Amino acid sequence: MRQFHPAQPLLDGMLYLPYAMRAGLGWHDRRMLYCWTREAQPSPASQISLSAIKPNEREVWTLSIQFNDRRGLLAELTRLLAEQHVNILTCRSSTHLQNLQFGVEMEIDTHEYHPYSRNRDPALRELRARIVCRFITDLVFDGREPQLRLYRNRMLNNLSDVVVHDDARLENGTVLLPQEPLQALKAYVSRHVGPFKARSGESAEPLVLLVADTDAGFVDASVYYRHTGHIHIRYTAEDRIGTLQTIARALNAFGFNILQVYHRTVEIGQSSETDLFLYYPIDDEHDLVTDEALKQKLRSVAEVDSMKRISAVFRDPGIAQPPPREFTWNYPFRM
Amino acid sequence: MELSIQNVIEEAQKRVEERARRTPIVDDPMQWERRREYLDELKASVERQMLNTIFVSYSSAEGAFVFRQIYDTLQGVKKLTVTSGFTTRPQATTVVETIVQQLERSSIYVGIFTPDIRIAPDTEGVAPATKAVSAPGVWTLEERGMAMALRKPLILMVHERVHPDFWKSVSAQQLYRFTRGNYKPVAAKVCDAVVTLRARLAQAGG
Numbered sequence: 420m421r422q423f424h425p426a427q428p429l430l431d432g433m434l435y436l437p438y439a440m441r442a443g444l445g446w447h448d449r450r451m452l453y454c455w456t457r458e459a460q461p462s463p464a465s466q467i468s469l470s471a472i473k474p475n476e477r478e479v480w481t482l483s484i485q486f487n488d489r490r491g492l493l494a495e496l497t498r499l500l501a502e503q504h505v506n507i508l509t510c511r512s513s514t515h516l517q518n519l520q521f522g523v524e525m526e527i528d529t530h531e532y533h534p535y536s537r538n539r540d541p542a543l544r545e546l547r548a549r550i551v552c553r554f555i556t557d558l559v560f561d562g563r564e565p566q567l568r569l570y571r572n573r574m575l576n577n578l579s580d581v582v583v584h585d586d587a588r589l590e591n592g593t594v595l596l597p598q599e600p601l602q603a604l605k606a607y608v609s610r611h612v613g614p615f616k617a618r619s620g621e622s623a624e625p626l627v628l629l630v631a632d633t634d635a636g637f638v639d640a641s642v643y644y645r646h647t648g649h650i651h652i653r654y655t656a657e658d659r660i661g662t663l664q665t666i667a668r669a670l671n672a673f674g675f676n677i678l679q680v681y682h683r684t685v686e687i688g689q690s691s692e693t694d695l696f697l698y699y700p701i702d703d704e705h706d707l708v709t710d711e712a713l714k715q716k717l718r719s720v721a722e723v724d725s726m727k728r729i730s731a732v733f734r735d736p737g738i739a740q741p742p743p744r745e746f747t748w749n750y751p752f753r754m
Numbered sequence: 755m756e757l758s759i760q761n762v763i764e765e766a767q768k769r770v771e772e773r774a775r776r777t778p779i780v781d782d783p784m785q786w787e788r789r790r791e792y793l794d795e796l797k798a799s800v801e802r803q804m805l806n807t808i809f810v811s812y813s814s815a816e817g818a819f820v821f822r823q824i825y826d827t828l829q830g831v832k833k834l835t836v837t838s839g840f841t842t843r844p845q846a847t848t849v850v851e852t853i854v855q856q857l858e859r860s861s862i863y864v865g866i867f868t869p870d871i872r873i874a875p876d877t878e879g880v881a882p883a884t885k886a887v888s889a890p891g892v893w894t895l896e897e898r899g900m901a902m903a904l905r906k907p908l909i910l911m912v913h914e915r916v917h918p919d920f921w922k923s924v925s926a927q928q929l930y931r932f933t934r935g936n937y938k939p940v941a942a943k944v945c946d947a948v949v950t951l952r953a954r955l956a957q958a959g960g
Binding site: 502544545548549551552553555556560562563564565 | 756759762763765766769770773785788789791792793796799800803
């Protein structure tokens with residue numbers, strides 16, 4: 420699942436990861452995180468990724484199984500995986516449906532799993548077959564197939580041109596991003612984007628938008644500056660067939676590149692909300708484009724809908740980190 | 755040693771049959787039937803995969819040259835999977851275990867016997883009457899023995915300097931002799947023989 424978080428200013432490189440994201444990713448305090456980027460030429464990387472597993476270091480797969488519950492399932496499953504030289508990195512399991520079923524989700528490292536089988540059988544069909552056979556009388560079947568999914572982590576394996584920067588520890592929900600890519604991005608923006616040159620103070624602070632991929636186990640932090648063609652907008656519209664298509668088509672016609680979309684129905688058949696992170700390419704000829712001009716342009720996107728059912732809202736960046744909770748256990752007793 | 759995948763499937767089939775007999779059908783009459791069907795399909799798919807896997811046994815640098823030739827043809831051109839005793843194994847297993855597992859997953863054994871060890875002929879003071887005065891690598895013989903025990907059909911490609919005692923008594927499906935000068939055309943013949951034998955096995959199985 421993808422989780423989104425509104426823009427936050429990035430002060431001194433300190434990034435706040437909201438609780439929901441940390442919970443979804445299973446990142447607890449004091450967890451060591453790896454910060455990495457891809458080699459991007461000629462412009463520097465504006466997206467910094469964070470993960471608890473170093474890219475390309477392991478062979479990470481996800482295993483998800485639904486059993487009819489009985490005693491000893493987890494013991495047998497873990498034994499089978501150990502026999503196959505598979506290392507369990509994370510495991511989450513629980514019973515469902517009045518304790519009748521037992522669902523297991525694991526992140527596994529198959530680096531040590533019979534490499535000859537892996538080379539010949541990149542889908543790990545044999546490992547899958549061994550699990551199915553061991554639990555053939557316990558697995559829940561969905562039609563003709565057992566409810567078992569085994570798939571490779573699409574992000575953390577075999578990344579080419581990846582640059583792993585300093586690792587960082589998660590402390591109180593915050594993590595210090597590596598300075599090198601941030602400095603490179605700032606220098607690039609200062610050099611290339613006209614309006615940014617004249618800005619100082621708050622306007623010169625970078626903003627960051629977060630998207631977490633809880634299945635693949637990483638967060639993308641998109642770093643950007645005000646008045647550089649990047650903007651975050653929310654459209655509210657009637658929930659009907661074609662709403663997102665209307666917005667996407669209009670944005671395309673107006674020259675925007677969609678970097679992020681989070682569209683959801685608020686009330687079925689009534690209303691929907693669409694958050695978008697957009698980029699409008701600014702080159703030297705367009706160096707007078709400011710966020711205000713962009714907002715004007717985006718309001719007119721709403722007007723392409725003849726029924727006028729779409730309206731635009733612009734959200735200011737939130738605060739970087741909620742103030743630390745005070746220890747107030749004695750508050751009710753205070754006079 | 756772990757069970758082969760074929761044995762694992764057969765055990766699962768037995769367990770399904772046993773449970774189907776013991777457990778009365780209450781709410782889902784098809785639950786055992788679905789499992790039976792799934793295992794049948796799985797078994798067929800494993801057998802298909804096995805049929806396309808060829809174990810090639812070799813030793814020494816000379817053997818590696820011949821292996822490369824066969825590998826390029828079978829894997830690259832014929833789209834079969836070639837495996838050998840040198841294939842990487844997990845840390846916790848022994849060489850023998852790895853070889854047995856590889857052989858179990860293969861349908862045909864191809865042995866490349868090169869003259870690796872010079873043996874003293876039992877002709878004291880007299881020059882040997884034959885050029886065949888060498889023995890092949892020990893592991894190639896071990897692997898051949900395992901292949902025979904697993905009832906895999908054998909194809910042998912034997913260098914002319916390998917003594918007949920190491921290959922004559924073994925009833926290989928096909929035998930090809932080669933020298934350093936002609937190994938390429940002989941390797942091509944071996945590949946053709948593998949493809950033909952594989953087709954015959956497929957016909958017999960299907």
